[in-house]
Amino acid sequence: MAAPKPRGDLRAEITAARIAALDLPQGGFTAAARKEALARLQAMGLPTRRDEYWKYTDPTALTAPEAAPAAVLADDEPPVFGALDALKIVFVDGLFDAAASDDLSLAGIEISRLAEAGDIHWAKGLYGTLEAKGQVPVARPLAALNSAAASDGVLIRVTGRAPRPVELIYRHESEASDVILHHFVKIDPQAELTLLESGPGAARFNAVMEVDLGAGARFHHIRVQGRDHHRRAVTHLFARIAAGALFKSFTLTMNGALTRNEAVLDIAGDNAVAHVAGAVVGDAKTAPFHQDDTVFVTHDAVGCESRQVFKKVLKNGATGVFQGKILVRPGAQKTDGYQISQSLLLDGDSQFLAKPELEIYADDVKCSHGSTSGAIDETALFYLRSRGVPLAEAQSLLVLSFLADAIAEIEEAAIADAITQRLEGWLARRR
Amino acid sequence: MLEIKNLHVKLEDEDKVILKGVDLTVEAGKVHAIMGPNGSGKSTLSYVLSGRDGYRVTEGSATLDGADLLAMAPEERAAAGLFLAFQYPVEIPGVGNMTFLRTAVNAQRKARGEEEVSAADFLKLVRAQAKMLNIDADMLKRPVNVGFSGGEKKRNEILQMAILAPRMCILDETDSGLDVDAMRLVADGVNALRDGKRGFLVITHYQRLLDHIKPDVVHIMADGRIVRTGGPELALEVERNGYADILAEAI
């Protein structure tokens, strides 16, 4: 099946080796889409560290035929979204856990599982399409690999206002798990959904979520990636956003040897809003920490707003990466594009690598981007201490205040509080 | 209560000596004022007492109720009862004023082995004090000092002082940048804390604040030393004649 490879072509070799190790699902409504995805993958080839798009992040661990094992963290914290009345869908190392999951029926929303959808399904003709579209102008081969090989995932169609959030919980219990999940979320015009994700997923986790928002639809996405130190993950979020729709995504990353989160947002209808944000805390003391946010926002309609807010706190040799692009297509007038990426380096060993980009083909637009890297504000630290706040607590307060703008992207206060608590826990464990 | 003896201080990173033997004792219940030309070392003294980085004490001592201040971390000094109202209060984006205040109060209580205040009691306390200082509720919700006017920042310092109720209060030019009414509010705030047990060290350039806060003792600092000490009339003399005569005499 793999294309004939010239000798010495590293990309072709690793691609062939990876494909050979895949367990490709057969049949079902996705059969044709998977075949196309595999062809895309073969045509593009997997990334290598020579690729410009992977300049700051070595993809080797993500493309290797076998996943490196990752120790399972004994998580002593209560479930992050435990206090929210969410409909829970649980995957344990990628396997759906029916006993731990709630009944999948909920008013205004239709949920099925990719692995169980038969030949006829509303997602037929949609599965993999946003991923395919997101391959231009920059190739995202690991997402094509995902579409071709995903073992399971959820297919969510929202027709009204979902009365409860839906939460996807990814447990990691096996040191050697290598998991590929693919979700498709379709939100009908004017419908609304809050989708939560939590957990490490697997030793190696490749997740794709495609989100198709109809006119005036609203989507709130809050994700907390697991604390397991040695896990590796690559995730892709593809969204198509129709007129007047609202898309909001926030991710908290704590720990993880390697995390690459890509968001590819296509703002296709007028007056739509798309926000993507991330808060990252990494401490490379216990295990390596490398976290990469790669965002590509395309404005292809009039009067739309996009906002990227990424904040990273790095310690003991941790690495944070941000690659963020705003592309304003011809005719996308009155675009308001904003992008900020900042790092707080808690010591001299850590590093933040940022590549902000603007590419604008319309004249009546307002776009800005900024990127900064700094240490803790000593003056503020002294001020707090002079009021009696102990050093460690003062540092935590300042770290949280640094992250505040990213957390402020979460609309629901209860969810923002849950995230803040997690961060407080992480900081307290490092005092 | 506060005893400073022969205090010599230089900058940590530079060979610049700023305090050249300061001797000063503030007794419980007393208000001492320090005046002196710009750059004479008044703020440096207040920073060194409260434990800011960047200075090195080369000689001398400073104690609060007998405890060696210079051996303590800034937060320990605060818990021991020392408070500095900053000449330039610091903005802390992302930390709410209320969170900041409550964290500070509870941290100090914890350090002293006392119970934390309940959220409700704390709110009541803050509201009452804020009202006295004419600080509106909106300001309490905002991040610490962010977007506050100069005068608002100074009043916020006094609010913190009132809530933390320290034993020894150092005010570094809290009157600078205040309008007449605000100065009165600040002075009232200070006077309300004068209970015969606290000590005050008020750094100022102007007699006007001292009209409201009647000092017991006035010191003149010049070139890193206290060059003269007297009663309230010394401040009036400075107001009338400036520092020239006093400095000439000191040399």
Ligand SMILES: Nc1ncnc2c1ncn2[C@@H]1O[C@H](COP(=O)(O)OP(=O)(O)OP(=O)(O)O)[C@@H](O)[C@H]1O
């Ligand atoms: N961190 C520092 N780096 C360099 N110089 C300093 C530093 N801190 C203080 N100085 C210098 O030490 C001297 C005393 O400064 P200080 O701020 O204590 O004066 P002050 O008496 O409070 O003056 P003012 O009345 O203007 O507030 C000045 O010459 C000042 O420039």
Ligand SMILES: [Mg+2]
């Ligand atoms: Mg000064």
